[in-house]
Every structure is written in C-alpha cells, then in structure tokens.
Amino acid sequence: MKKTNYTKSKKSFSPETIRRLSLYLRNLRGLKQRGVKIVSSEEITRFLNISSPQFRKDLSYFGEFGKRGVGYEVDKLAQEIEKILGINKEWKIALVGVGGLGSALLKFPGFSKFNEKITVVFDNDAGKINKVKSGIKIQDINEIQQTLSKKNIKIVMICVSPENAQEIADKAIKANARAILNFAPVSLKVPKNVYVANVDMSCELETLIYFLNKSGI
Amino acid sequence: MKKTNYTKSKKSFSPETIRRLSLYLRNLRGLKQRGVKIVSSEEITRFLNISSPQFRKDLSYFGEFGKRGVGYEVDKLAQEIEKILGINKEWKIALVGVGGLGSALLKFPGFSKFNEKITVVFDNDAGKINKVKSGIKIQDINEIQQTLSKKNIKIVMICVSPENAQEIADKAIKANARAILNFAPVSLKVPKNVYVANVDMSCELETLIYFLNKSGI
DNA sequence: TATAGTTTGTGAAAATTGGAACAAACATGA
DNA sequence: TCATGTTTGTTCCAATTTTCACAAACTATA
Ligand SMILES: NC(=O)c1ccc[n+]([C@@H]2O[C@H](COP(=O)([O-])OP(=O)(O)OC[C@H]3O[C@@H](n4cnc5c(N)ncnc54)[C@H](O)[C@@H]3O)[C@@H](O)[C@H]2O)c1
Ligand SMILES: NC(=O)c1ccc[n+]([C@@H]2O[C@H](COP(=O)([O-])OP(=O)(O)OC[C@H]3O[C@@H](n4cnc5c(N)ncnc54)[C@H](O)[C@@H]3O)[C@@H](O)[C@H]2O)c1
Numbered sequence: 001m002k003k004t005n006y007t008k009s010k011k012s013f014s015p016e017t018i019r020r021l022s023l024y025l026r027n028l029r030g031l032k033q034r035g036v037k038i039v040s041s042e043e044i045t046r047f048l049n050i051s052s053p054q055f056r057k058d059l060s061y062f063g064e065f066g067k068r069g070v071g072y073e074v075d076k077l078a079q080e081i082e083k084i085l086g087i088n089k090e091w092k093i094a095l096v097g098v099g100g101l102g103s104a105l106l107k108f109p110g111f112s113k114f115n116e117k118i119t120v121v122f123d124n125d126a127g128k129i130n131k132v133k134s135g136i137k138i139q140d141i142n143e144i145q146q147t148l149s150k151k152n153i154k155i156v157m158i159c160v161s162p163e164n165a166q167e168i169a170d171k172a173i174k175a176n177a178r179a180i181l182n183f184a185p186v187s188l189k190v191p192k193n194v195y196v197a198n199v200d201m202s203c204e205l206e207t208l209i210y211f212l213n214k215s216g217i
Numbered sequence: 218m219k220k221t222n223y224t225k226s227k228k229s230f231s232p233e234t235i236r237r238l239s240l241y242l243r244n245l246r247g248l249k250q251r252g253v254k255i256v257s258s259e260e261i262t263r264f265l266n267i268s269s270p271q272f273r274k275d276l277s278y279f280g281e282f283g284k285r286g287v288g289y290e291v292d293k294l295a296q297e298i299e300k301i302l303g304i305n306k307e308w309k310i311a312l313v314g315v316g317g318l319g320s321a322l323l324k325f326p327g328f329s330k331f332n333e334k335i336t337v338v339f340d341n342d343a344g345k346i347n348k349v350k351s352g353i354k355i356q357d358i359n360e361i362q363q364t365l366s367k368k369n370i371k372i373v374m375i376c377v378s379p380e381n382a383q384e385i386a387d388k389a390i391k392a393n394a395r396a397i398l399n400f401a402p403v404s405l406k407v408p409k410n411v412y413v414a415n416v417d418m419s420c421e422l423e424t425l426i427y428f429l430n431k432s433g434i
Numbered sequence: 435t436a437t438a439g440t441t442t443g444t445g446a447a448a449a450t451t452g453g454a455a456c457a458a459a460c461a462t463g464a
Numbered sequence: 465t466c467a468t469g470t471t472t473g474t475t476c477c478a479a480t481t482t483t484c485a486c487a488a489a490c491t492a493t494a
Contacts, residue, residue: 014481015424022423026402040441047404052441053483060443068442069490085423086430093422100324104317110402110419116426154429155422179429181422185243185327187265195428197421202327204414205372205398206239206302207232209333211412212371212396213303231451257471269471270453277473285472286460435494442489450481459472464465 013061020058021081023048028078040071092119092153094177096168097160098128098138101183105157106134118157120147141171148175155179162186169196230278237275238298240265245295257288299332309336309370311394313385314377315345315355318400322374323351335374337364358388365392372396379403386413 027044041052059065062084066072082088093111095102095118105111106118123129124141131138139147147153156172158165158180165184172180179195182188185203188196244261258269276282279301283289299305310328312319312335322328323335340346341358348355356364364370373389375382375397382401389397396412399405402420405413 012480016481018424018427019420021427022420023404025423026419027404042441047406049404051483053443053485054481056441056443057482064443066442067490068488069440069492071441085427087423087426091426100321101318104321105418107317108418111422116419116422154434155425178432178434179425181418181425187240187244189264193432195425195432197425199416199418199421201322201325201398201416202243202333203236203239204416205328205333206242206304207235208372208396208398208412208414209304209308210235210238210302215395215410215412217371217395229450233451259471268453270455270473273471273473274452281473283472284460285458286462286470288471437494438492440489440491442487444485444487446484448481448483450479452477452479454475454477456475457473459470461470462468464467 013058017058017061018085020050020054021085023050024055024058025078025081025085028074028081031074032078036074038071039074039077041066044072087115090115090117091155092117092151093155093157094119094144094148094153094172095121095157095159096123096141096144096172097158097164098123098133099159099161102157102159103133105159106136120151120153122147141168144171145175148172148177153177155181157181157183158188159183230275234275234278235302237267237271238302240267241272241275242295242298242302245291245298248291249295253291255288256291256294258283261289304332307332307334308372309334309368310372310374311336311361311365311370311389312338312374312376313340313358313361313389314375314381315340315350316376316378319374319376320350322376323353337368337370339364358385361388362392365389365394370394372398374398374400375405376400 024044027048031039041055045052045055065077065080093116095105098106098121106121111118118136120139121133121136122139122141122144128138129140154177156177158168160168162184165182165186166188169180169188169190173190173194178193180188180190182196182198185200190196241261244265248256258272262269262272282294282297310333312322315323315338323338328335335353337356338353339356339358339361345355346357371394373394375385377385379401382399382403383405386397386405386407390407390411395410397405397407399413399415402417407413
C-alpha cells in the first residue's frame with residue numbers, strides 16, 4: 001500500500017522530524033554530487049548523529065520511499081523530501097536590515113542556490129536606500145507594505161538591531177507576511193498564524209560554554 | 218526543602234533547560250537595564266513562549282533562587298544564571314574564516330559585550346592575512362596550532378566554506394580546542410570530548426517553509 | 435524454485451520532556 | 465497574632481519522542 005499523499009500522514013510527528021528531513025536532504029545532495037546512486041539508512045545517518053531507525057521512522061510519516069533489501073535512490077529521495085518540505089517550488093524572501101549580517105546573507109549562495117531566493121531588501125538608512133547590493137536595490141522600509149503585497153512575499157528575514165526587530169515584525173505581518181526568520185536577539189510577539197524561527201547565536205554559544213565549563217575547562 | 222540529601226543526585230535535566238537559561242538571562246539583562254528589581258516567574262516568561270512552571274522547574278535543577286510570595290531579584294538571578302552557564306568568567310574565542318559572515322560576527326557586540334570575546338582570527342587568503350579587521354589582526358591559518366595552545370583558547374567559530382570546515386575542525390581539535398560553533402552547512406565529525414553547536418540557517422528556513430507551505434500558502 | 439542475506443517499514447516499549455496541581459514559604463493588613 | 469493572598473519549589477501525571485525488535489519485501493545465487 002503505497003502512500004503518495006503527504007498531507008494525510010497517519011500519526012503526528014515531532015517538529016524535529018522536519019528539521020531532520022532538512023539535514024537528510026543536504027546529505028543526499030552531497031551524495032548525488034559525488035555520484036552515489038543508492039544509499040541505505042545506515043549509511044546516510046552514519047555521520048549525522050542520528051540513528052538509522054530514526055531516519056526510517058521520520059520518512060515513514062510521509063510514505064514509503066525505499067526498497068527493502070536495497071536502500072534508497074539518492075536522487076529520488078531528495079526530490080521526495082523537497083516535495084515534503086515544500087521547497088520544490090520557489091519561495092521569495094524579503095530581507096530587512098542590510099548591515100553586517102544582512103549583507104552576508106545577501107551574498108550567501110546557500111539560499112539562492114535552490115528555491116529560496118531573497119528578492120527584495122529594505123533598510124531605513126538614507127545612505128543605503130536605492131544603493132544596489134549583491135545585485136538587489138535596497139528599498140526604503142516604508143515601502144514594505146506595498147512591495148510585499150504586490151509581490152506576494154510571505155517570508156521575511158529580520159536583520160535589524162534588536163530594538164527595532166518587533167517593529168519590523170509588526171510591519172511585515174501587516175503586509176501579510178506569514179513566516180519570519182529572526183536574527184535579532186529578541187523574542188518576537190506574533191499572532192498564532194505567523195511562524196517564527198530564531199537564529200540565536202549567543203544562545204548557541206552560551207549553551208556550548210555551559211557544557212565546556214562543566215566538563216572541567 | 219533544602220538540599221540535604223547528598224546520596225541521591227538531583228534529577229537530570231534536558232539540554233533544552235540550558236538553552237532556556239540563556240533566554241532567561243537575556244530577558245533579565247533587559248529588565249535590569251529598565252530598572253526592574255523584582256520579577257515573578259509569570260512575568261519573566263510572559264513573552265518568551267515558555268510556561269512559568271517550566272521556568273521554575275528549570276531553575277530548581279540548580280538551586281533555590283526566588284522568594285515565595287515575592288519573586289526573583291533580577292540582578293541576583295542574572296548573576297546566578299551566569300554562574301550556572303559558566304559565563305561569569307571570560308572565554309576567549311578564535312574565529313576562522315573572515316568572509317562575509319565572519320566579518321559580521323567580528324563586528325557583533327553581542328558576544329564581546331559580555332564575557333565572550335573573539336580574540337584571534339584566522340584566514341588562508343593571502344590578501345587578508347596580516348590585515349586588521351575590527352581591531353584584530355588576521356593571522357595565517359597555519360599559525361592556529363601554536364596560537365591556540367599559547368593563548369589557551371578552547372572555543373572556535375568556523376566560518377569557512379563548507380568544503381574546508383572539517384579540515385579546520387581537525388586542526389582546531391589538534392590545537393586542543395574543545396568547543397566548536399559551526400556556521401558551515403556540514404556535519405562535523407569530532408571526538409566525543411569535543412562539543413559542537415551548529416548554526417544552521419538553511420535548516421531553519423526550510424523548517425519554516427514546511428509549516429508555511431502546509432498551512433496553505 | 436529454494437535459500438540465505440539485506441534492508442526497509444512499523445507497532446510496541448522505553449525514555450524523555452513538559453504541564454498541572456499543590457504544599458510550603460513569605461508578605462500584608464487588620 | 466491570625467487570616468488572606470501571592471508566588472515559589474516540587475511531585476506526580478500526561479504527552480511527546482525515541483529506541484527497539486522483527487516481520488515483510490527484496491536481491492542474489494545455486
Ligand atoms: N552581526 C552578527 O554577526 C550578528 C550575530 C548575531 C545576531 N545579530 C543580530 O542581527 C541583527 C543585525 O546585526 P548587524 O550586525 O547586521 O547590525 P548592523 O547594525 O550592522 O545592521 C543593522 C541594519 O539594520 C538597519 N535598520 C535598523 N533599524 C531599521 C529599521 N527600523 N528599518 C529598516 N532598517 C533598519 C540599519 O540601517 C542597518 O543597516 C542585530 O539584531 C544583531 O543583534 C548579528
Ligand atoms: N554568509 C552567510 O550569510 C551564511 C549563512 C549561512 C551559512 N554560511 C556559511 O558560513 C560559511 C562562511 O560564509 P561566508 O559567506 O562568510 O563565506 P565567504 O566565502 O565570504 O568567506 C569564507 C572565508 O573563509 C576563508 N577560508 C576558506 N578556506 C579556508 C581555510 N582552509 N582556512 C582558513 N580560511 C579559509 C576564505 O578565505 C574566506 O575569507 C560558509 O560555510 C557558509 O556556507 C554563511
């Protein structure tokens with residue numbers, strides 16, 4: 001009994017499952033580039049710090065993608081995971097705040113390489129507005145409402161100073177944004193139908209220091 | 218109830234507890250700056266998407282820091298959490314790869330503001346070596362071994378291209394590094410006594426897209 | 435075709451994690 | 465001092481998440 005309908009999975013899964021799918025996908029892309037055609041659950045998880053049953057179970061929530069006694073077709077599984085994650089179609093992204101971090105993100109090919117593209121950027125610094133950076137013209141933050149609406153952009157990366165992050169989130173949501181990738185070290189307050197992911201480097205660092213310190217220098 | 222039972226060790230806590238402590242601390246610092254002296258578990262968690270019993274339980278693993286019927290002294294609790302995390306002492310950090318992201322991290326005051334300081338940086342680009350960036354002279358990556366040993370640096374941030382990340386990790390570990398904050402989108406292979414935290418923006422973004430896509434645009 | 439050897443998919447058990455409830459501790463005010 | 469109200473610290477319970485074990489499905493070879 002083949003399952004092809006991703007929207008109807010039998011049991012509910014952890015959000016961690018989704019995060020792991022993203023890791024599997026990255027791994028699969030690497031394998032594909034190296035010419036590997038078939039991979040087993042054992043092989044693909046070997047260097048990921050994830051158990052092979054975990055891998056199989058994660059996939060099982062969405063269907064059957066392997067062949068027993070053989071393994072998984074690298075290319076096919078990559079495509080299936082892309083479909084599950086929804087990154088088989090193109091997603092346009094707006095970036096707000098073209099400072100040190102924003103500029104780095106603009107140059108980063110990891111997003112644009114695939115179907116995630118930063119297509120508009122905003123700032124409130126008169127010295128930056130209308131300048132072109134990494135091939136994209138920086139727009140006035142005051143244009144965010146009409147631009148997001150017109151281009152139907154749902155994803156916003158926030159790279160402004162912490163004090164202004166909430167204000168930008170509010171503006172973005174008013175412009176119908178539904179997903180925020182927040183780099184500012186603040187907890188954003190958003191309605192329930194808006195998804196927020198925080199990239200919190202200080203938090204990661206401090207967690208690391210805790211374990212380092214506990215281990216005795 | 219005071220901690221009088223030494224035979225039975227306290228229950229072990231989730232690593233998530235440590236991550237949350239870092240968030241509490243950030244919040245406490247903000248409150249302190251705004252002149253708040255006392256805070257309750259209810260107030261401190263209100264905008265954090267964390268329940269107040271969770272907060273109290275997280276703290277309970279490490280001691281009793283509040284006063285019943287009153288709450289927590291902001292400044293005192295901040296100091297206690299700093300002590301728990303081990304960030305009450307200074308930690309020197311090395312950064313490898315002064316590209317777009319590395320340069321942004323160098324400028325970022327969030328680390329240096331407190332006791333986490335990037336004190337040395339490395340690159341392998343002849344055009345960058347010996348140049349000064351954000352007040353720090355960029356060193357040749359070949360000097361990593363002797364410099365880390367000499368300065369007794371245990372924490373390394375990896376901001377090089379994905380293909381070179383493992384090589385840098387190996388070098389850092391050989392130079393007695395014990396903690397790695399990895400920004401390259403690869404899974405690093407390290408010995409058990411080395412701690413790795415990954416800052417994985419693509420992964421965050423793809424997870425976000427999954428939920429956005431599932432919700433119907 | 436039969437048999438041995440792999441590897442997947444999955445239900446059930448185990449472990450972990452979060453949440454609710456409540457007694458203990460403290461403050462306040464009569 | 466006593467009663468009332470507040471907030472913490474902790475225990476117990478529910479829910480989630482991972483791990484384990486194994487039948488099912490497939491390959492290869494004789
Ligand atoms: N740089 C890092 O490595 C790093 C690391 C972790 C977190 N962060 C966080 O990321 C955010 C950006 O960091 P950064 O180093 O790029 O800061 P930055 O000061 O270099 O850049 C901030 C940019 O945002 C713009 N901006 C500020 N307010 C705005 C507003 N209301 N509307 C539009 N644009 C606005 C500024 O003009 C500037 O260009 C900060 O919140 C910072 O704490 C940065
Ligand atoms: N820029 C971003 O926004 C962003 C976002 C997510 C992840 N990342 C990841 O972070 C890493 C750095 O990104 P970036 O945009 O700064 O790249 P970059 O190419 O701008 O910078 C890389 C730097 O590392 C140096 N380097 C390369 N190999 C080295 C080696 N063997 N020894 C010493 N130095 C070496 C290069 O000389 C360069 O200065 C990459 O792995 C990238 O995938 C970047």
